[in-house]
Amino acid sequence: MNAMPHTTRGSAYNFGFLDEYAKKEIRRAVLKAIAIPGYQVPYASREMPMGRGFGTGGLQLTLALIGPGEVVKVIDQGADDSVNAVNLRQFIEMTCPGIATTTKTAESTLIQSRHRIPEQPLTATQILVLQVPYPDPLVVVEPSEDKRKVMHGEADYSRLLVKLYEDIVQFDEITISHRYPTRINGHYVIDPSPIPRWDVPRLNDAAALTLFGAGREKKIYAVPPHTRAEPLAFSDVPFRVEDFRDAAGRRRACARCGCTDSFLDEFVGDAGSKTYQCSDSDWCDEQLLQAEHAQGEPA
Amino acid sequence: MSYVAIKGGGRAIAGAAAVTEYLRTEQGLDNPAAEPLAIDAILHQLRHLVDRVVSEGGVYHPQFAALAVKQSLGDTLEAAFALRAWRSTRPRLSATPPLDTSRMRLIRRISSAFKDIPGGQMLGPTPDYALRLLRLELMDESPEAFRAVARDWLENCPEADLPDSFPKVLDALRAEGLLPPLGAVRDEAPFDITREPLVFPVPRSAALSTLARAETGALLAIAYSNMRGYGDVHPTVAELRVGYLPVLLPHPVTGELTEAGEVLMTECEVVAMFEADDAGGKPMFTVGYGACFGHNEVKAIAMAILDRALQKGMQDGPENPSEDPEFVLLHVDGVDSMGFASHYKMPHYVTFQSDLDRLRTTRQKSGEPA
Numbered sequence: 001m002n003a004m005p006h007t008t009r010g011s012a013y014n015f016g017f018l019d020e021y022a023k024k025e026i027r028r029a030v031l032k033a034i035a036i037p038g039y040q041v042p043y044a045s046r047e048m049p050m051g052r053g054f055g056t057g058g059l060q061l062t063l064a065l066i067g068p069g070e071v072v073k074v075i076d077q078g079a080d081d082s083v084n085a086v087n088l089r090q091f092i093e094m095t096c097p098g099i100a101t102t103t104k105t106a107e108s109t110l111i112q113s114r115h116r117i118p119e120q121p122l123t124a125t126q127i128l129v130l131q132v133p134y135p136d137p138l139v140v141v142e143p144s145e146d147k148r149k150v151m152h153g154e155a156d157y158s159r160l161l162v163k164l165y166e167d168i169v170q171f172d173e174i175t176i177s178h179r180y181p182t183r184i185n186g187h188y189v190i191d192p193s194p195i196p197r198w199d200v201p202r203l204n205d206a207a208a209l210t211l212f213g214a215g216r217e218k219k220i221y222a223v224p225p226h227t228r229a230e231p232l233a234f235s236d237v238p239f240r241v242e243d244f245r246d247a248a249g250r251r252r253a254c255a256r257c258g259c260t261d262s263f264l265d266e267f268v269g270d271a272g273s274k275t276y277q278c279s280d281s282d283w284c285d286e287q288l289l290q291a292e293h294a295q296g297e298p299a
Numbered sequence: 300m301s302y303v304a305i306k307g308g309g310r311a312i313a314g315a316a317a318v319t320e321y322l323r324t325e326q327g328l329d330n331p332a333a334e335p336l337a338i339d340a341i342l343h344q345l346r347h348l349v350d351r352v353v354s355e356g357g358v359y360h361p362q363f364a365a366l367a368v369k370q371s372l373g374d375t376l377e378a379a380f381a382l383r384a385w386r387s388t389r390p391r392l393s394a395t396p397p398l399d400t401s402r403m404r405l406i407r408r409i410s411s412a413f414k415d416i417p418g419g420q421m422l423g424p425t426p427d428y429a430l431r432l433l434r435l436e437l438m439d440e441s442p443e444a445f446r447a448v449a450r451d452w453l454e455n456c457p458e459a460d461l462p463d464s465f466p467k468v469l470d471a472l473r474a475e476g477l478l479p480p481l482g483a484v485r486d487e488a489p490f491d492i493t494r495e496p497l498v499f500p501v502p503r504s505a506a507l508s509t510l511a512r513a514e515t516g517a518l519l520a521i522a523y524s525n526m527r528g529y530g531d532v533h534p535t536v537a538e539l540r541v542g543y544l545p546v547l548l549p550h551p552v553t554g555e556l557t558e559a560g561e562v563l564m565t566e567c568e569v570v571a572m573f574e575a576d577d578a579g580g581k582p583m584f585t586v587g588y589g590a591c592f593g594h595n596e597v598k599a600i601a602m603a604i605l606d607r608a609l610q611k612g613m614q615d616g617p618e619n620p621s622e623d624p625e626f627v628l629l630h631v632d633g634v635d636s637m638g639f640a641s642h643y644k645m646p647h648y649v650t651f652q653s654d655l656d657r658l659r660t661t662r663q664k665s666g667e668p669a
Contacts, residue, residue: 019390025494042496046387047380052635053642077649084645086308115649133642144625146499171661177653196653216635218496242656265648266655279649 016063017095022046026064026220030211033222038184040135040152045218055088055114057213058131061220062092062112065127070099073108078116078263078279088112105282115178117199119262119283122208124225130193132214135221137181137191157181157189160232168237180239183230184223192229198241198263203229244276254278257287323372341365350563350593351375355633356382357493357512359562359592376514376637383634391494393548396556400566400590401464405542410468412537412570418465423541425596468538469568469586478570478584499625506609506628510602511591514633521631522601525608525621532607534569534587534600541565541594566590567599571607585610 016023022044029043048056055076066072074089076082080103089101102108105118114131122128138148141159151157160181167175178194182203192200193212203210203223210223223229233239244252244264253260255275262283264276278284327333342349342365352364356379364382371377407423410416472478490505492512497505510518525532543561550557567589573582587607589599605627612622620626630636 013388017388019388021390022387042498044492044494044496046493047383047634048387049381049384051380051641052638053640054638054645056638077646081308082646083308083312087312090309090312115647133639144499145629146625149498172664173657173661175657175661177657178650194647194650196649198653216639242653243660263649264652266652279652 013095015096016066017048017091018046018060018063022060023064026060029220030061030064030222033211033220034209034224036188037224037227038188038190038221040188040190040214040219040221042218043220045215048215050087050091052216053133054084055112055131056215057217057220058112058114058129058215059088059091059213060215061129061211061213062110063095065110065129066092066096066099068098069109070096071107071109072096072099072101073103073105073111073282074101074113075111075116075118075281076114077265078118078283079281081281084114103282103285105280115194115196116263116279117195117202117210119278119280120286121202122206124207126208128208128210130195130210130212132191132193132212132219133216134179134191135212135214135217135219137179137189139191152188155187155189157183157232160189164232164234168234174233174237174240181232183228183232185227188221189232190221190223192223196242196263197231197239200229200231200239201241205229252276254284254287257284257291259284259287262287319372323370336369338362338365338369341368345373347594348373348375348378350595351515351598352378352382352593354591354593354595354598355379355512355514356386357592358382358386361563376633379514380634380637386493391491393551394491395546395548397489398544398547400540400544401467401470403465403540403542403544403564403566404463404561405461405465405540406594407541408465408538409540410536410538412468412535416468416538417471418462424594465540467568469570472537472570472584476581476583478586497628500613501624501628503606503610503613506624507588507590507602507606509628510589510605510631513598513602513631514636515595515598515601517631517633517636518598518601518605521621521627522604522608525604525619530608530619530621532569532571532587532604532611534571534604534607536600536603537568537570537586539565539567539596539599541596562592563594564590564592565595565599567596567603569600569603569607 014020025043029041033039033041045057046060048059050056062072072092074080074085074092076085079085093101105111105120109125110127110129111118112129112131117128136145136148138151138160141163142148142151164174167173178196179191180197180200181189182192182200183189190212192203205226205228206223207225209225212221231239242263246252251260252264254262254264254277256277259278262278262280265279267275267277269275342361345368348368349361349364352367352375353359353361355375356364356367360382363385364378367378367381371381405421407425408421410420469478473480490502490508492505492508497509524530542563544564545558545561547556548559549555569587571585571587573584585607587603589602589606591598591602605621608621609624609627613624617623
């Protein structure tokens, strides 16, 4: 791709909104991020026409990587129809004429997501872009970025481990619920973005490339395909994902599709009753479809 | 059914945009006299809004700044944001050399350090000594009266023979050896915050450009903390000037510097108490520098104080928040901070589900009912 700005016919904006120099810079940062798994590559994040914190880092990655023939899926909280996902998808459609969008995980080549990794395992031909509010897992123990940079370089995560240990002493449990610190390729510990713990094991040895974009904090990092991703834990206190068992110890099922091995959203009814449904809306639809096929006719 | 609630996001967004547009145009309901706000009216009559938006947006485009003010219904954070986002679509084609602000076409220039200054004090347009009494006569101003004011003022204005440039107050102090010489600083290529991220420690030029497009209120609050006692800059305004600065760009063919236009800007230089040199040199005053697009005096003064505070922090280590480059420079950008504050309104139910899981598990373990 040459670096000369070119304007899409009939549009006031360049294909992919950003000027070509900006895209080139982002791609360079991506290459560096892949070469040094888990390292936070600083880049000159541009302002996007949506709020900082609404996925501007992920969006810049998407817009820098997107090309003709791309099939893009955008989700927020696992759902394609969540307001922010709709907003981002519309913006991508508007500024990238000629690309296709989909809600189907299997069909997509590029997935931008906030807070979830799709339930269906991704393949080597797919790229997952995660939106990141806080790129640095050390921020909970060290506010100064200057000092954190040195700690990362030395792989000095002792204060983070002490925090986990103190949790166990105080609560008998590690209390980090999401953004669980995860060591990549045996060195850098990343903040895997606010995905639930449920999604963290899916980063490990994944077939797809996962890119993390923090627009406001101006950082890009990556978990390349088939790379080790290990949540921080102790040999006697293993990492644990969210527990979806009921009081009787049975795994709760999605009230819509019946799935018993997906991450569930909890809904509180008017009478205080609780129901549970798949957070990944495409996964839920696929499970329903499969159930229909199994029955031989549409339900 | 709860599942339905997350469907229809697209319709909800379109509806929100439509009702916002209704609010913008509501005045026109059954009101034939209602007229849309003209960009020209914003440029002139709400000029300080435009000043603020070009400054915080970091692009000198007063017309688009006025448009941004109009479409954001006067919300300066939103307006600066829209201008900044537009800027992302523009390539950087050229850079100006450092521009000499003694060549500013001034509308105002004061010094609080001296009773009189070479070139003279020039109060210009300022509300500084105005009584803040509500001018009730403006509640219902007639177009005729409105037009007469500017015309009469110009007619009664004496011909003034102003020089093309005014000397800088600091130059006199520098000539006396009371300020450090400039030399060394000028050779550094300036840090471009639109093309490079801040990786600390950052050069002073990175700090200055970050402060120059910072949100006015954020700068003022942190500078005020320094003025009140969380710091000790104790500034004297050596010079504050407002005016139009000629912008010189290399000619695309000949490379010769050519005037491409001018930008309205505010510049403030403060002098702070002297420091003795560690190497045993003579004690000298120290300088803080503030400059921004538009007529924004409070911002320029706050910036100059923070520049001085940050230089102190970089040299001796920060003792106060306003002296800590990371603390100041990463928290003063309006687009960043308003975006992040707004993002908390987005759905967070997946992470909240994780939070619930941790709280319930912890409570179960401690023997309390979940």
